[in-house]
Amino acid sequence: MCDELKVIERVLNGDTDAFGILVKRYEKQIVNYVFRMIGNYQDALELSQEVFLKAYLALKSYKSEYSFSTWLYKIARNRTIDFIRKKKLNTVSIEGKGDEDGLKPQYEDSGLRPDEVYEKKRRAVLVEKAVAKLPEEYREVIIMYHVDGLKYEEISDILGLPIGTVKNRIFRARKMLKDMLEGEV
């Protein structure tokens, strides 16, 4: 955290290349968040690049009352919601129809044994589809908490909501998923 502020200071003092350190540190989380929100890998990569560019241009306005990660997520969230509004996507289709020519997402190695893979894959596909069907405000908390591994406090800062509300929203989202997946996982 502390050295992060130093990196930011270096960037603000004209060492543009140092911004690359911040990009490398957060690219995975941001790309995964955007991808799970909009469902298209290529768009997610482009949007994430815009998010980092925007963060660079607005870096002067960053105040250390929040962590840099929280600030970055706020930018990513605004940009993503904007994108969804423009495309009028209410639900996302992971690797959706209609973009067969698009860039296919590369998944990370799960480190599972072959016999575990099949069952886990089957469940993962069902869960991914169910998450994609959640209303936006429920989808985002589930992605932040379960995919990006953020803490309740961080999510509450990003969304500007009390922790209680965040917990409640995550709980209700899980409940919806439980109903959707009843008996399937």
Next chain:
Amino acid sequence: MKKICGLLEDYLMENLDEKNRKLFESHLDECESCRKSVEAFSKIEQSLNSIPKVSVPEGFSASVMEKIYERKEKVLGWYVYGIVAFLSFAVSVVAVYLLGFDYVAAKVYSVASTVYAFASSFSVALSTLSGSLYNSIDFGGLNGVVLTFVFVMICFGFAKSVKIFTREVK
């Protein structure tokens, strides 16, 4: 349904304090309904935690940096334009103030007429060249085509050079 069953939601939301959490956990041993709910939710949580992560392509951060440098270059370009425009404006104001309007106007007129003279001599050269071209080659109707072609090429070259000098960095 006992009173303690009412703690289920708060238990799942991790809202219970230490004492109540322990109380509820011992209640799970005797209440099948609560136990089933808790199991179902933990299954959902596990599946959510195992949603696969997508990887980020190798050159991602490099292309972010490229975008940043392109943007900086563009901004720098506008600064230069701005400074040049401001300086020329300032110089002309100072010149008019120091030398008087008539003097400056005369100077500007003389520069403009030099440019005009150069341009017209260029056009004379061009028309002489194309005229001799026109006379030396006798392809009948083709001459018109050749002249048009030469003219278009010149225009194209001019447009290209303008584009190079005013190239906008995206």
